[in-house]
Amino acid sequence: MNKRVLVALLAGLMMNFAIASTDTWEFESPQQQALFQTLVHELRCPKCQNQNIADSEAMIAQDLKRKVYELVKQGQTEAQVIDYMKVRYGDFVYYQPPVNTTTVWLWLLPIGFVLLGFILIWRRPHQMTDVMDEDLLKQADSMLEKDQ
Amino acid sequence: MKRLGLFLIPLLAFGLIWVFLLQGLFSDPRTLESTRIEKPLPPFTLPDLMQDDIRYTEKDLTGQVTLLNVWGTWCITCAIELPYLAELQQQGIHIVGLYYEQDTDPDFGGKTLPQIRQEVLAKLGQLGNPYAYNIYDVNRNYSLDLGVTGAPETFLIDSKGVVRLHHIGDVNPQVWQSKFVPVYQALGEQVAP
Numbered sequence: 001m002n003k004r005v006l007v008a009l010l011a012g013l014m015m016n017f018a019i020a021s022t023d024t025w026e027f028e029s030p031q032q033q034a035l036f037q038t039l040v041h042e043l044r045c046p047k048c049q050n051q052n053i054a055d056s057e058a059m060i061a062q063d064l065k066r067k068v069y070e071l072v073k074q075g076q077t078e079a080q081v082i083d084y085m086k087v088r089y090g091d092f093v094y095y096q097p098p099v100n101t102t103t104v105w106l107w108l109l110p111i112g113f114v115l116l117g118f119i120l121i122w123r124r125p126h127q128m129t130d131v132m133d134e135d136l137l138k139q140a141d142s143m144l145e146k147d148q
Numbered sequence: 149m150k151r152l153g154l155f156l157i158p159l160l161a162f163g164l165i166w167v168f169l170l171q172g173l174f175s176d177p178r179t180l181e182s183t184r185i186e187k188p189l190p191p192f193t194l195p196d197l198m199q200d201d202i203r204y205t206e207k208d209l210t211g212q213v214t215l216l217n218v219w220g221t222w223c224i225t226c227a228i229e230l231p232y233l234a235e236l237q238q239q240g241i242h243i244v245g246l247y248y249e250q251d252t253d254p255d256f257g258g259k260t261l262p263q264i265r266q267e268v269l270a271k272l273g274q275l276g277n278p279y280a281y282n283i284y285d286v287n288r289n290y291s292l293d294l295g296v297t298g299a300p301e302t303f304l305i306d307s308k309g310v311v312r313l314h315h316i317g318d319v320n321p322q323v324w325q326s327k328f329v330p331v332y333q334a335l336g337e338q339v340a341p
Contacts, residue, residue: 046180046295046297047297047298058298059250059298060296060298063288063291063292064292067289067292086183087183088183088292088293088294088295089180089183089295089297090180090181090182090183090295092180092181
């Protein structure tokens with residue numbers, strides 16, 4: 001009995017999500033619908049720090065969604081809509097940053113770290129025991145003996 | 149030598165990370181580079197907020213240095229800056245309002261234009277009216293063209309209609325001194341400090 005209640009509750013929860021995600025946007029073709037969905041998930045809300053406009057309830061996100069809808073209905077391509085937004089809100093508005101002199105480090109640094117790691121492993125001395133100090137070992141041994 | 153290296157490398161790494169994180173403390177992630185700076189205003193044709201038959205275009209914002217202030221009666225910070233803007237207007241600063249309303253959306257309750265006008269008049273009567281006139285951004289399309297993310301935001305537009313400054317947030321004496329006055333002076337305008 002308890003399980004049934006739980007299942008019913010969970011089903012109810014899921015239904016809510018389903019309703020929330022369809023919204024009220026209507027399109028002529030499934031392609032346009034798909035493009036709209038892609039775009040609202042790729043575009044970033046300029047007012048919120050880390051939310052796409054599909055996720056955000058901020059007024060600006062609603063406005064941008066409406067604009068994306070208009071542009072998609074006019075038959076604009078994904079690149080055209082992204083450009084339209086970038087002209088107004090800068091690179092911030094799109095989650096994929098462009099490669100330029102400031103952002104190129106995002107790609108170069110991780111590669112650099114991996115290379116550095118390889119170099120360090122390759123150049124590592126092979127016989128670690130050489131590092132050990134004979135005197136120190138003797139000292140340690142005598143300490144242990146004292147303890148006993 | 150090797151020991152020195154073992155000591156220095158983590159110290160150096162620590163120092164670099166420290167500098168990187170420290171500057172993060174003083175950077176505000178909300179400040180976005182405006183895309184409109186040093187560019188002419190995008191074209192528009194919009195009605196006056198109070199009178200439907202008056203239409204404005206971007207040409208109306210040329211001829212003198214203008215502050216274009218984006219606001220709404222629903223916006224709390226706007227109400228805080230209104231008295232100060234009114235003071236600036238008294239000192240001879242030309243201020244034009246770009247008004248936008250969220251409540252006209254059916255989603256938000258569908259407020260009518262007469263209702264909006266009444267609220268605007270009440271608000272300006274109460275806090276002071278800095279505006280030469282208010283442009284009504286009917287569908288918020290022009291705000292979008294300007295890259296407005298919310299309200300209040302203020303644009304400083306030179307006499308040729310080129311955007312010189314885009315300030316997000318309220319205009320207060322500190323912001324006025326540090327951000328606006330230098331631009332006015334660079335444009336050869338007389339402004340009281």
